[in-house]
Amino acid sequence: MRRSPALLIALSVATAAGLTACGPADPGTEATSSAVAAAAEAPALPEPINIVTAPPETATPSATPSSAPPAAPSSARPSASSPAAGAKASASAAPKAGGAAAPAANPTSFGYSATADSPAAVAAALKQAKADGRNVLLDFGASWCGNCKALDKVLGDAKVQGALNSSYHFVQIDIGDHSTTNFNLLRTYDSQGSYKMPVLIVVTPDGKVRTDTNTGALPALTASGFTGFLKQWAA
Structure with a gap:
């Protein structure tokens, strides 16, 4: 059965959208996730003055x-x-025997x-x-x-x-x-x-x-x- 040009165009658009949605994750998102995980594992710094x-x-x-x-x-x-x-x-302290005040x-x-x-x-x-x-x-x-x-x-x-x-x-x-x-x-x-x-x-x-x-x-x-x-x- 022959498909009309309009139907072929619609199928092409749907396929392209599906590939975009299922493609690999954005590298920037992966880098951000890795940075967050590394920060969570880092040891706590001592309390500052x-x-x-x-x-x-x-x-x-x-x-x-x-x-x-x-x-x-x-x-x-x-x-x-x-x-x-x-x-x-x-x-105040009691005086010593000699009369001087004790510390x-x-x-x-x-x-x-x-x-x-x-x-x-x-x-x-x-x-x-x-x-x-x-x-x-x-x-x-x-x-x-x-x-x-x-x-x-x-x-x-x-x-x-x-x-x-x-x-x-x-x-x-x-x-x-x-x-x-x-x-x-x-x-x-x-x-x-x-x-x-x-x-x-x-x-x-x-x-x-x-x-x-x-x-x-x-x-x-x-x-x-x-x-x-x-x-x-x-x-």
Whole structure:
């Protein structure tokens, strides 16, 4: 039976469409699928150091790295020595037999308080440092920072506690909520615009910076690594 030209044209179009639909997959699609599969099998990267950017300055800090931080304003938040404020200032110690004050103990629980009067806590630590000759260790961080949480865990180690209590007054300052007051306090010792948390700064009794991990290296967040850091900068 003879087929009409119109029928032959229709069959040709249908055959071409069938070949297109059943042909090989687009190479670009195969490459994309392979890339997705490779990414899924790749090992997870270690957690990066948290970096926060300081808010715009509302006032130029009055102190320099070689001077004590500014005094707390009269309208400051609750005192850092108040339990409700999550105080970080060192507790007073009983006098020794010879009449001199014994070294004050640092806190045994750690964390960052958004309501603490951090300038007052730092001023109190520097005052105690001038009296007993110990350095001041400032820890600027945030409760949501993974590395800060790791440091808090290390601070509970007995060896770390011994090294900390023998040579330092320790103050933790919250910069996780972008408090302008606390960032201005940080700028007193480090004028960088962004900070790798935690920022650990060792300050001498006369207010001079001995070391700053934001411009140097953060110690290993292990008991031995952090104890080595404390002993290195104690003198």
